[in-house]
Amino acid sequence: MSLRMAVLGLLAGLGPASGYDLTQRFDASLAFVWYAQHSQIYPELNRLAAEGLIEVAQEGPRGRKTYAITPAGREAVTRWLQHAEPAPTRRNEGALRAFLLPLLDPAEAVKVLQREAAFYAERVRELQNLRGLADSAPHRFGRHALELGIRQMTAIREWAEWAAQDLAGGTEEVAEKTPESSESAER
Template identity: 45%
Template sequence: MGLRHALLGLLAQGPASGYDLLKIFEISLANVWPATQSQVYSELSRLADAGLVKAAAEGPRGRKEYSIAEPGLAELRHWLTEVEPVRARRSEMLLRVFFLGQVRSDQARDYLRQQAEAARSQQEELTALKGVVGQGEDDLSVYGRLALEWGLRFSRMQREWAEWAVDEIGGEAGAPSGQGRPD
């Protein structure tokens, strides 16, 4: 239910159009919950149908500005305080790490270097957002900075771990990394 609650949370800050919400996603929530234009507009329609948001104003060319309704605010607060978050335990990247013994050690190191590079790239993107994320004291600025900092620390940890893991893999280039691997 992440997108639903992300939109309710943004609308709890004040009325916004679908376009406005997309822009906020791009500069703040993409790190934790990315969404496409079609997903945002579809979910806004579902929220309106459920009575959780309402069209606060309608402008030129059918542009709608939505605001959160009282049931939407109650749903958001319930989700924030009473619903335990799903803790993701699956990682395709780490699943592959478990089986890197099936490829040559140089291939295993290359895979880990790619993971380090992906984490470095994500860290650079997030660092660039630091200048965009509000420096104010409003809720979106304060808690947005907290979420951004988590992303920065997590991507740094991923990069450091992948670089460490490259060094942990022994063997010469082309030497078997583990048992049962085809030559």
């Protein structure tokens, strides 16, 4: 259901687009939260058009089609936003690694957690660099998702730092600190 809503939402929020344009929009915005391949988008466009949720707004050279959302499509995405129940993520590789960390020697587990903290610190930096784009987008499209991503990645980074310290017996010298952890401690 979510790919469908992502496509409808992009068309509703950013206007008409071709399949190629939608792939670019996914890569530039939603790729941080919902990955969709080129090969997934085109069949979804065909299904949405067959259901009357989008329509071909323009046909160009070499069969290029530009799609626009219909009133029924806008109603469908609005209804989904207003009434869909939050769904917990059932697959989370980070949580699985956390669960299985006791299989490692504590020093190795600390290294895994430090790598995890560094990874999420970098993701936070990447997302923070996108803030200006979200604030300048029409209707600040994506701003709230961006802030959610920043807060989630920050929380995971902080958890990884805590867990590394916990496994190291709480000693500061074993757990490498990232620049962001020092900033968050100062706040």
